[in-house]
Amino acid sequence: MSTLRNLFGKFAAINSRYREPRIEMSGAVRLSLLVLRVYLLALVALMVYKFVLIVTRG
Amino acid sequence: MNFFARLYYPLRKAWKAVGLYLVIAGPGIVVMVADNDAGGITTYAATGAKYGYHLIWFLLILIPVAYYVQEMTVRLGAVTKRGHAEAIFDGFGAFWGWFSLLDLMIVDWLTLVTEFVGMTAALAIFGVPPWITVAAVIVLMAVIVLNGRYWTFEKLALLFCALNLVYIPGAFLVHPSVRDVLHQGLIPNFAGGFNGQLFFFLMANIGTTIAPWMLFFQQSAVVDKGMLEKDIPWGRFDTLLGSIVTVVVAVFIVIVTGTVLPGIDIDSAAQAALELMKTDRYVGTFLAIGLFDAGLLGAICISLASSWAFGEIFGWAHSLNTKIRQAPWFYATYFLMLITSGLVVLIPQAPLVLITLFVQVIAVTLLPAALVFLILLLNDRTTMGERCNTPGQNLIGGFIVASIIILSTLYGISVLFPNLFQ
Numbered sequence: 001m002s003t004l005r006n007l008f009g010k011f012a013a014i015n016s017r018y019r020e021p022r023i024e025m026s027g028a029v030r031l032s033l034l035v036l037r038v039y040l041l042a043l044v045a046l047m048v049y050k051f052v053l054i055v056t057r058g
Numbered sequence: 059m060n061f062f063a064r065l066y067y068p069l070r071k072a073w074k075a076v077g078l079y080l081v082i083a084g085p086g087i088v089v090m091v092a093d094n095d096a097g098g099i100t101t102y103a104a105t106g107a108k109y110g111y112h113l114i115w116f117l118l119i120l121i122p123v124a125y126y127v128q129e130m131t132v133r134l135g136a137v138t139k140r141g142h143a144e145a146i147f148d149g150f151g152a153f154w155g156w157f158s159l160l161d162l163m164i165v166d167w168l169t170l171v172t173e174f175v176g177m178t179a180a181l182a183i184f185g186v187p188p189w190i191t192v193a194a195v196i197v198l199m200a201v202i203v204l205n206g207r208y209w210t211f212e213k214l215a216l217l218f219c220a221l222n223l224v225y226i227p228g229a230f231l232v233h234p235s236v237r238d239v240l241h242q243g244l245i246p247n248f249a250g251g252f253n254g255q256l257f258f259f260l261m262a263n264i265g266t267t268i269a270p271w272m273l274f275f276q277q278s279a280v281v282d283k284g285m286l287e288k289d290i291p292w293g294r295f296d297t298l299l300g301s302i303v304t305v306v307v308a309v310f311i312v313i314v315t316g317t318v319l320p321g322i323d324i325d326s327a328a329q330a331a332l333e334l335m336k337t338d339r340y341v342g343t344f345l346a347i348g349l350f351d352a353g354l355l356g357a358i359c360i361s362l363a364s365s366w367a368f369g370e371i372f373g374w375a376h377s378l379n380t381k382i383r384q385a386p387w388f389y390a391t392y393f394l395m396l397i398t399s400g401l402v403v404l405i406p407q408a409p410l411v412l413i414t415l416f417v418q419v420i421a422v423t424l425l426p427a428a429l430v431f432l433i434l435l436l437n438d439r440t441t442m443g444e445r446c447n448t449p450g451q452n453l454i455g456g457f458i459v460a461s462i463i464i465l466s467t468l469y470g471i472s473v474l475f476p477n478l479f480q
Contacts, residue, residue, distance in 0.1 A: 033154075
């Protein structure tokens with residue numbers, strides 16, 4: 001139990017240490033990250049679609 | 059006498075330079091040659107068998123592509139003294155950090171499975187049962203990393219890199235027509251016209267040249283080796299030499315299968331080795347040995363890339379310069395990845411083909427993110443100072459990154475929907 005608590009504590013410590021991005025969020029950086037999010041969402045949607053196709057077609 | 063006296067000093071200077079390079083050499087050449095892993099060998103063997111020498115020119119173009127991307131990790135590692143995972147957490151926050159770390163872990167584990175598939179298939183040609191191969195590989199890799207010195211690991215890895223050159227004598231044994239290689243291979247052309255299948259092969263070759271784990275591995279290796287900013291020129295040379303060696307090996311594999319197996323559909327490098335054995339036993343043996351070596355080198359580097367990344371983020375000791383008692387979690391992660399992926403290959407009826415395809419698709423999700431982060435981090439003047447990307451480097455790097463993202467995405471889509479590009 002204490003090991004699990006330690007592990008969660010470690011995750012919380014990491015999240016707190018890296019809460020704020022250190023890189024200056026200029027317009028170009030924000031745009032790059034936004035495009036990256038859209039790209040990844042589109043890719044995940046494609047994979048889910050493929051998964052559904054496999055499941056429905058057996 | 060005067061002539062020899064004049065020659066002595068330049069020669070001594072050159073010898074000193076070679077000596078210095080041998081001290082610095084390592085991360086670049088190891089990561090590049092390890093990139094010719096089991097999956098890479100299969101791709102090159104299939105390319106040669108399908109298109110003969112016609113795509114050699116395309117492989118040569120990949121030299122600067124691989125160099126420009128990996129060179130950025132050398133600068134980033136030498137300046138920040140941080141691995142790629144930690145750099146992403148620090149630069150872009152916990153969300154992108156966790157995304158990269160988890161994605162890296164999944165890609166690395168699945169790729170490790172494919173390395174074991176390659177190694178067991180290669181040794182099965184010589185009658186070695188898969189369980190012996192898996193056990194022997196795990197023991198060998200334990201010996202390589204548990205000596206407590208990065209230097210020893212690196213020199214052993216370089217030895218395995220040298221074994222990767224086995225394809226070069228293999229190509230000479232099949233007596234290819236040098237005239238045909240030069241005429242068909244060096245003049246850009248698309249044999250049989252530009253169609254979906256050719257596009258798939260071009261994308262597969264790009265996909266095997268730049269992999270996400272390579273960025274993480276080289277940057278962490280640069281840090282573990284203790285390279286400083288003043289070592290960057292040598293790190294660049296090391297990376298350039300590595301990218302040339304990796305493509306030269308790829309070209310020789312294409313020459314071997316292009317000469318002996320033209321027009322044959324190749325599904326795996328082990329199948330290519332078996333086919334080659336029917337024509338020339340030695341060449342087939344060379345290909346099988348090379349496949350095993352490629353899988354081994356890939357497995358060593360990939361499992362290390364993950365262990366380094368986890369160590370950086372969780373704050374564990376994470377250096378090959380530490381003993382197992384000093385860095386238990388670092389070595390535990392390394393062996394956990396290795397043993398679990400090795401065991402998957404031993405499961406009867408395991409969906410290995412599905413895993414191989416899945417690797418390519420998942421890698422596509424991590425690669426663009428890792429490349430975008432790399433470019434952005436290299437433009438952070440606060441950290442990089444004068445080692446920041448110049449506009450010229452941004453132009454070249456940006457073009458390469460954009461091209462890789464587009465082509466690798468199309469490759470991922472084509473793996474999911476094979477009929478789309480036919």
